[in-house]
Amino acid sequence: MDRKIRNDSAFATEMSEAHNRYAQERAAAVPEGASPTPRGGVAGIERGAKCLHAHYADTAAGNQNPIGTLVQPWIEPLDCTEPCVVGSPAGPVRNRKWAEPK
Numbered sequence: 001m002d003r004k005i006r007n008d009s010a011f012a013t014e015m016s017e018a019h020n021r022y023a024q025e026r027a028a029a030v031p032e033g034a035s036p037t038p039r040g041g042v043a044g045i046e047r048g049a050k051c052l053h054a055h056y057a058d059t060a061a062g063n064q065n066p067i068g069t070l071v072q073p074w075i076e077p078l079d080c081t082e083p084c085v086v087g088s089p090a091g092p093v094r095n096r097k098w099a100e101p102k
Helices: 002-007 009-029 052-060 066-075
Strands: none
Touching: 002 009, 009 052, 009 066, 052 066
16 A cells, blocks of 8 residues: 555545544544644554554545545455444444344
8 A cells, every 4th residue: 555655646645635634533533631642644644554444444434535445345345234333312332233243
């Protein structure tokens, strides 16, 4: 992935935008005065690729992440019979009906 970022300027731009968006969204969610303060973009880095699962999760959450988009077909379709996260009045919560696929 790092080679693709180095050699494909459009991909590199998309990845930079994904890191910046991720960092801004996370910063907005961190309470004032929290310590330590998280840094970096997806998976805590500022550029390049680190944890493919983090990029996939970003894509699965509905965000534009070019690495997550490339990884997605390697992972999906998920064979879960129940979603692992469901909505609630308080926001997303772990679904107690979910079990690890066998």
